[in-house]
Amino acid sequence: MNHFMKKLISGIVGKKGRWITLIVWVLLIGVLQMVLPSSSTYTDDSVEPLPSSEPSMKAANIVEEKFPNSDGVPAGVPALLTWYNKDGISEKELTAIASLSKELNENKLSHQEMAVPYDKIPMPALKELVSEDGTTFIQTVLFEKGASSDELKEGLTELETRVDREFEGNPLNEKITSNSLVARVTGPAGISVDATGLFKNADVSLLIGTVLLVLVFLLLIYRSPILPFVPLIAVGAAYAVATPILGALAKAGYISYDSQGISIMTVLLFGAGTDYCLFLISRFRLFLYEEESCLKALKRAFLDTSGAIGVSGLTVVSALLALLVSQYATIHNFAIPFSLSIFIMMISSLTLVPALLSILGRSAFFPFVPRTEDMEKERAQKENKKVKLHKQSRFWYKVGAYSANKPVRTVIITLLFLIVSSTFVTGIKYSYDTLSAFPKDTPSREGFDLISDGFGAGDLAPLTVVFEQNDENENIKNDLARLDGISRVENPETSQSDQNFVSYKVELEQNPYSNEAMDDVEQLRKDLKELSDDKGFENVWVSGQTAEQLDQRTVIAHDETKIISFVIVVVALLLLLYLRSIVAMGYLIATVLISFTSALGLGWVILHYGFDVGAISGLIPIYAFVFIVALGEDYNIFMISNIWEKKKELPLKEAIKEGVGQSGGVITSAGIILAGTFAVLTTLPIQVLVQFGLITAIGVLLDTFIVRPLLVPAITSLLGKWAFWPSKLGKVKAREEN
Known part of the structure; x- marks a missing residue:
């Protein structure tokens, strides 16, 4: 093994080998960047994190199959356009909202399925849909099921243009504290678009911030204007190789990843990658004080650190691959991007970094160039200066x-x-x-807070409870209302495709996104199973945000x-x-x-x-x-x-x-x-x-x-x-x- 490593380093840092190594990396980066797609092109922030075997996922499938047009609304991704006026929503504003609904149904947005036709609802009935305090109204716009975050954003951008055209000023741009009409988009569509936007913006600022931070630290550590760029070039090369490979794997459908994963991968690559480079550079610097030959010092440094760098890299790669055992997609999908990037970084630190150091030699550490004692004495004698020996x-x-x-x-x-x-x-x-x-x-989030204040948080994310009953359906609305944790139960709906399936919309007492609500649903599942058994029903399912x-x-x-x-x-x-x-x-x-x-x-x-x-x-x-x-x-x-x-x-x-x-x-x-x-x-x-x-x-x-x-x-x-x-x-x- 030691003989192999000696031959390897001799080939990498030799007079011809160092240039060949550098050219290979440049060609590899160029070819991959031209031939393979960018990883950002195939970022998917809409992946369902839960496996289909989970109770909430089974329940969602039952709802979709048996109640595809629940309340006359087809399945899709809802955007809740939340209207708010702290002085109360006026009849004039409700008329404008109804007019917007008509416009949305006559001229659909990109990827829009439908919009609730408030224009066909009489004004007295429309006023009943406003919150009890008169300040808040929810307008539902449904987008196609399976629409990506980018497609949803396209539709919501068009929606903003329609709102701007229909209303004086643009309520979507008004502050919550404004005295005018305010609008916010929330619900699954709004949350998805905001999440993607936050991570995409974070990706750019994160990359810039990380590079600047590493550069400053390296300048402070080595006090050299040249050396800090060696680790940065090595990390940049690994990033340039890893990202198109990830894009190709995602395009082929072998892997999936989201914006959050790419953001964390950037930090990991620059942090861990710089570490591997420093291990080699520091040992190279140490041996330059002992060896007159840069090549010999570099070979010693490589042989001294390559084993530790290799084992360290494989340890991180193996630990990250352990994420593949996760059933939760968000965690599972981190495994390949993280481990692949670290593996490529490890190769970069063991090939590209030695080649760059071989090309630069002692000048990499300018102006504080490490020299042997004899070299320092010879230099001092030529320049007629006092000898300054290195003190560790x-x-x-x-x-x-x-x-x-x-x-x-x-x-x-x-x-x-x-x-x-x-x-x-x-x-x-x-x-x-x-x-x-x-x-x-x-x-x-602002839209969610408006709905919570106006209607109660449970109205934003109600549960759907589905019972598979016998031939004679029984209305158990009152039984459900008596269960702990439930604040309101709507009238039952019978499936048009199978009369044995009956669903109830249920609102929780607690904020549906809270830990307390999850505890309530955990108990509710047990209570519903007991209720179903007592009534002699076949099955019961609970779907909704809190159940998920x-x-x-x-x-x-x-x-x-x-x-x-x-x-x-x-x-x-x-x-x-x-x-x-x-x-x-x-x-x-x-x-x-x-x-x-x-x-x-x-x-x-x-x-x-x-x-x-x-x-x-x-x-x-x-x-x-x-x-x-x-x-x-x-x-x-x-x-x-x-x-x-x-x-x-x-x-x-x-x-x-x-x-x-x-x-x-x-x-x-x-x-x-x-x-x-x-x-x-x-x-x-x-x-x-x-x-x-x-x-x-x-x-x-x-x-x-x-x-x-x-x-x-x-x-x-x-x-x-x-x-x-x-x-x-x-x-x-x-x-x-x-």
Whole structure:
């Protein structure tokens, strides 16, 4: 293997090989960009996240099959055009709304199915549809079932033009506090368009912010105007190769992904990709102080770091592929984009980066060029200047020595902090409400608030309860109304295709998007099953937004157990293969697990008490776990591989000191950059990304400054030779400690 790696690096960084490597990458990028489609072209934000086997999905299919024209309205995606006037909606305004309905039915919008014909409803009856306080009116416009977010946006853009033409001023642009008529589009269509818009806008700002942040950090670390562009070029190349491949796979129907996934992939690529580059660059810089030949220094750096980079990359790739076991489509669809991008980045860091460094040589570090002692003396003599020899920082060597010599104290202090932080996890509340992730001034969220205030939240997302009865249908409206959690029940509707199927529209007492409503529906399903059995009915189904959210909560909880177990097993196997130590594998896994729970706890404290966040997204634990564990092991692998290497020649405590000292600076730099890139997510207007970015950044910082330099070395020192068991490395006879 070592012989193969020597031949590989010689081919990559040789006088001809470096240019061939560079040309291959340029040609690869050019061909893929020209031949394959862009990943953004096939972003799909309308994928149904729940599997068809879930109760709410089965219920939705029954409703669609048996009640395709419920209340005379065909199946489709509703946009709820919500009208509001704080002084009360006037008859003149209702007449204009009715006129708009007529216009929409005579000249349909793009992808429009129909609009409720309010123009055919007499004015007295129309007034009855206004909220009790007289301020709010809901106008339903139905779009084609299966319409994409872009198609819905096209229709809603045309709707805005019609509203602007029909009304004085444009109510859609009026502020909620305005004294004039205000309009907002909410419901499934409005929410879908707003979600896509937020993520698309986030994608561009995220890319710019991440690149600038990485550039600034690299300039501060290396104080060179040239070197920062080496990692950026490598990451950019990986991005340019990965995105068209993803586009091609999506076009062929092999994978699916949404805007959120592409946004997170960008952060992951720049954060983790820069880390891999830094591992190689830092070692190259170190060896340039020892070797006059740049080529020899680069080969040594590659051989010294390629194993750790390869194992680190495969660890992250494997952990991300574990997302494929998820039944929840949003999580499942992250697996291929994330793992593919990291795999390509790993290849870039092991081929393109060495080639670029070979071309640039020592000048990459200009103006602080690393030279050997003899080279520095020769230069000083020629320029008639005083010799300035390189002095390596001893800070991390001191940290390593402290961890090695005071292991009990170090373990107790660090574990105490991490355990206390982890206890806050028990107080976390989770949300499965899409709207709560939107900024408060998002149109669909403002529209939802208007409906909630005017009609009650339950009116926005009622449940549909369907019973399969016997030959003689029985009206059980009063029985349903007596069940806990229900505020109103509409009259029953019998299916035209099968008289045994009867449906009831049911409104909940609680906000249908809330955790309380989900708990009510969970109990309601049991109560409805009992009611159905008592009446001798065949079956009962419950469909609607709250029922779907309840199933989401259940599926995500199951996924969480599967993914966490799978990731732990995969990472453990890779560590075992690389380190050949069961004991080391065990405590390395344990340390990143407590790092994860600590980050989750601290993140909740900051979000809840610092920013008044009542609940975090139910997806956060899975997202944060995969990234914190996978990326945390990156740093552990790089640091522990140094200790393992030093242990071949030095006593354990000395090996720990040298291992931590040699890897400390680069891992700290890498950790700060990685945490910074995830922190960029907190600047976005999407709460789920803010929460994910903050918690993951905290996890990376904990691993960088507590787990990796203190806890892991201290445990290694405490265990002594048993840290290597059953590897023979623990039996290697090093020189006696002083």
